[in-house]
Amino acid sequence: MQIEIQLGPQPIDTRRALxxxxxxxxxxxxxxxxxxxxxxxGREIAALEYEAYSPMAERVMRELITELGRRHPCRxxxxxxxxxxxxxxxxxxxxxxxxxxxxxxxxxxxxxxDRLKQDVPIWKRRALSREEFKAxxxx
Amino acid sequence: xxxxxxAHLKDATGLSALEIKVAGTLDADGLWNELxxxxxxxxxxxxxxxxxxxxxxxxxxxxxxDSDEVALIPPVSGG
Numbered sequence: 001m002q003i004e005i006q007l008g009p010q011p012i013d014t015r016r017a018l019x020x021x022x023x024x025x026x027x028x029x030x031x032x033x034x035x036x037x038x039x040x041x042g043r044e045i046a047a048l049e050y051e052a053y054s055p056m057a058e059r060v061m062r063e064l065i066t067e068l069g070r071r072h073p074c075r076x077x078x079x080x081x082x083x084x085x086x087x088x089x090x091x092x093x094x095x096x097x098x099x100x101x102x103x104x105x106x107x108x109x110x111x112x113x114d115r116l117k118q119d120v121p122i123w124k125r126r127a128l129s130r131e132e133f134k135a136x137x138x139x
Numbered sequence: 140x141x142x143x144x145x146a147h148l149k150d151a152t153g154l155s156a157l158e159i160k161v162a163g164t165l166d167a168d169g170l171w172n173e174l175x176x177x178x179x180x181x182x183x184x185x186x187x188x189x190x191x192x193x194x195x196x197x198x199x200x201x202x203x204x205d206s207d208e209v210a211l212i213p214p215v216s217g218g
Contacts, residue, residue, distance in 0.1 A: 034218050051216070053145055053210055056194035057217075081217060093218050112217060121191070121210070122217030123154040 001069045002076045009084035012091040013136045018098055022076045026098040030105035032113070034093040036086050046133035047087045053121040054085075057081070060120050068111050072104040079112075081122060085136055140173065141209040148188070151180045164202040170209070181211070188213050205218065 002022070014033050018026065036048050065077050076098040086092045093113065099105035117120075128136065140160045149155050159177050161170075167190055175182045190197040191210040203209060 051146060052217070053191075053194075053212070054144065056210060056212075058189055059194050060196075086152075116218050117214065117215065119179070120217050121145065121212050121215055124216045125146060 001065075001074055003062055003065050004076075005061050006078075006080040007052055007054050007058055007083060009082065012080045012082050012094045014091050014094050016078075016096070018076065018096065022098050025100065026075055027100045027104040028097075028102040029100070030066075030095075030097045030099075030109050032093075032095045032109055033091040034113075035091055036088050040121040040127040043127070044129070045088065045127040046130040047085050047128045047136075048092065049085050049125040049128060050081075050083045050092060051123045051125045052081070052083045054083075057121050061116070064112060064115050065108070066117065068108055072099075072107040072111070074099040074104055074108050077108065077112075083122070085128070085133065087133070103109045140205050144206065145211065146213050148181065148184060148211050148213055151184065152178050153161050161205040162201065164204050166202060167197055167199070171204050174211075182205070184211075184213065 011012045018029060038044060041085050061079055074097055078096040095109055097105045097108050141156050142159060153184060159173050160212060161173060170190065171185055184217055189212040191212055192201055192203055192207050201205050
């Protein structure tokens with residue numbers, strides 16, 4: 001199983017293709033995008049700010065995928081998580097999972113997302129209003 | 140020892156990292172005592188904060204030395 005982990009402030013390209021070498025033999029391609037909603041705790045927002053302890057987050061994600069892959073063997077897993085300011089409607093996280101069959105791809109996807117929210121050191125730091133987002137540092 | 144702080148622990152202390160001097164080895168309880176001595180404001184977060192040593196979650200067997208990089212990991216909320 002090949003694992004790609006990307007963590008950083010750049011916008012996520014959710015249309016990136018599966019690497020060519022995994023096309024042959026892949027019967028299921030599962031993708032998931034987690035988007036920033038326009039409200040948080042009942043108030044309208046313009047963006048969320050994410051913070052990560054990057055070296056550990058990357059390490060924990062890789063370990064989680066390796067562990068889950070023993071029960072749900074997949075061929076390729078790519079996780080991209082954005083940090084810093086993420087505007088409403090943009091992806092904070094994107095997963096691409098290629099497997100021979102859909103069952104292991106879906107299981108990997110749902111179990112990884114559950115574990116991410118328990119163990120991966122990434123935080124929603126704060127929700128920004130439209131005014132706060134406009135006034136953010138280094139826009 | 141360099142200790143990294145994240146999320147609301149930064150707000151509570153006004154720090155993203157702190158340096159403490161550790162003699163010998165410490166278990167988690169010993170390390171927390173040192174941390175709270177250095178930053179009393181951390182005490183109320185102890186029950187909900189996990190310790191990591193050199194980018195790995197600490198276990199009951201983990202021992203900490205002065206050369207370690209320690210991170211205080213409050214409840215996570217990625218995705």
